[in-house]
Amino acid sequence: MYTTASLPGWRALHLLRFKNSPLKFLTKVHELGDMVLIGEQGGRRVYVLNHPDLVKEVLVQNPSSFRKGKALQIAGKFLGQGLLTSEGETHMRLRRLMQPQFHAKHIASFAETMASHTERMLDSWKDGQVRDVHHDMTELALDIINQTMFGHTVTEDVERIGRIIEQNSRNNIRQAKALFRLPSFLAASKEASAQESLAYLDQIIYAMIANRRREPDGHHADLLSMLLGAADEDGSHMTDKEIRDQLITIYIAGHETTANTLAWTWYLLSEHEEAEQMFWAELDEVLGGRLPTFEDIPKLVYTRQLIQESMRLYPAAWMIGRQALEPVVIGGQEIAAGDTLFMSQYAMHRSKKYYEEPERFHPGRFEDTFLKTIPPYAYFPFGGGPRVCIGNNFALMETAIILAVVGQKYKLQREGVQKVEPEPLITLRIKGGLSMKVLRRGNRQTTIR
Numbered sequence: 335m336y337t338t339a340s341l342p343g344w345r346a347l348h349l350l351r352f353k354n355s356p357l358k359f360l361t362k363v364h365e366l367g368d369m370v371l372i373g374e375q376g377g378r379r380v381y382v383l384n385h386p387d388l389v390k391e392v393l394v395q396n397p398s399s400f401r402k403g404k405a406l407q408i409a410g411k412f413l414g415q416g417l418l419t420s421e422g423e424t425h426m427r428l429r430r431l432m433q434p435q436f437h438a439k440h441i442a443s444f445a446e447t448m449a450s451h452t453e454r455m456l457d458s459w460k461d462g463q464v465r466d467v468h469h470d471m472t473e474l475a476l477d478i479i480n481q482t483m484f485g486h487t488v489t490e491d492v493e494r495i496g497r498i499i500e501q502n503s504r505n506n507i508r509q510a511k512a513l514f515r516l517p518s519f520l521a522a523s524k525e526a527s528a529q530e531s532l533a534y535l536d537q538i539i540y541a542m543i544a545n546r547r548r549e550p551d552g553h554h555a556d557l558l559s560m561l562l563g564a565a566d567e568d569g570s571h572m573t574d575k576e577i578r579d580q581l582i583t584i585y586i587a588g589h590e591t592t593a594n595t596l597a598w599t600w601y602l603l604s605e606h607e608e609a610e611q612m613f614w615a616e617l618d619e620v621l622g623g624r625l626p627t628f629e630d631i632p633k634l635v636y637t638r639q640l641i642q643e644s645m646r647l648y649p650a651a652w653m654i655g656r657q658a659l660e661p662v663v664i665g666g667q668e669i670a671a672g673d674t675l676f677m678s679q680y681a682m683h684r685s686k687k688y689y690e691e692p693e694r695f696h697p698g699r700f701e702d703t704f705l706k707t708i709p710p711y712a713y714f715p716f717g718g719g720p721r722v723c724i725g726n727n728f729a730l731m732e733t734a735i736i737l738a739v740v741g742q743k744y745k746l747q748r749e750g751v752q753k754v755e756p757e758p759l760i761t762l763r764i765k766g767g768l769s770m771k772v773l774r775r776g777n778r779q780t781t782i783r
């Protein structure tokens with residue numbers, strides 16, 4: 335039996351609180367019941383699900399009764415019929431088509447590229463320099479996704495791409511949050527400026543497609559070639575627009591989340607000396623100064639625990655939303671078509687019910703069989719069911735490799751007194767970036783403070 339609750343008082347006020355401070359709101363609501371009615375919008379009810387089994391009911395047991403929530407519906411205007419935002423039969427067809435590109439056997443071949451591109455990034459780092467590490471991680475993740483998925487070397491203005499994606503993320507969230515519609519002239523002008531900047535991304539993507547179409551076959555085994563070669567039963571191929579939708583989805587979904595996870599991990603390491611020492615000790619023991627390979631990943635046990643703990647405290651995907659397409663029963667409760675359900679990784683991962691001292695950074699909690707001792711969806715950084723993150727293994731390998739390459743050479747030390755705060759946009763960012771001093775490790779590691 336699940337506990338239900340309904341927030342008392344004026345419901346619009348709760349929604350306003352949710353929209354203004356979502357992390358604080360969701361953490362509070364988590365304590366109130368397994369399923370909490372937080373408000374109504376246009377006659378449709380809005381619930382927050384706080385029990386792992388209910389998350390499973392929605393994502394795994396009844397996925398076809400739901401479509402994506404409002405934020406991704408809005409993102410769909412730009413991402414088109416991409417894997418992340420398409421629904422139903424189209425989604426299933428795309429998932430079947432793209433899945434092989436993400437199989438462990440296939441992504442193993444990316445380890446070398448991930449390591450060498452990280453090493454190349456370090457060529458521009460100088461001992462003692464202060465850098466925006468969030469920016470560095472974004473640029474690197476973008477570089478890696480381009481190279482591994484599209485065989486494309488980034489020559490574009492990465493700064494501009496980052497700004498466009500951030501602006502787009504802010505626009506989506508603002509629209510999803512809008513309790514009342516913006517006056518139409520204001521909405522139209524914001525929409526026009528967003529469209530204009532997004533045209534720059536389209537230009538990059540369409541150029542990639544055109545270049546590859548011009549090249550002779552057979553040289554590439556990447557996602558782009560696979561999409562170009564994919565044929566329907568009737569022999570027809572995907573149009574440029576259909577391919578563009580997939581590429582832009584992977585381009586965005588495939589780098590921002592990883593970059594945020596890495597930035598949060600560097601921040602956490604810089605605040606916890608013991609964890610940092612254990613991380614270094616493992617790198618020295620397993621790698622002894624050489625670049626990590628795919629085969630090394632299982633041996634980097636503590637590094638993987640660090641990533642898991644970082645994604646527990648600061649999950650890049652901090653909330654999943656779904657809207658019911660039809661009447662459906664969840665946790666014994668009738669949900670009407672049009673109702674919205676939110677499930678928050680951020681709140682669930684900090685629940686006292688499943689985690690001892692949930693606010694404490696303690697990578698060792700992910701030792702051995704820990705995940706088997708908590709309900710499956712008490713930890714769900716990559717979602718679940720048929721829409722589980724297709725890039726989860728890619729992301730785990732990439733973050734481990736980048737941490738290992740950088741961590742062998744540098745200590746990253748927090749710079750400045752500015753408080754590090756999460757900013758929940760489409761992904762969970764560090765508000766205002768992450769300023770860090772990069773110090774060469776070498777023989778100085780024991781004396782650095």
Ligand code: HEM
Binds near residue numbers: 417419650717728729
């Ligand atoms: C730490 C890194 C990452 C995190 C935390 C993350 C998280 C997630 C989550 C929670 C979902 C499910 C969203 C939902 O159900 O509404 C998702 C879906 C998706 N992710 Fe990731 N992701 C990460 C990295 C990546 C990477 C590296 C790629 C591509 C290379 C990627 C591509 C996608 C795609 C295409 C989907 C949609 C899958 C579908 O609906 O079939 N993600 N991701």
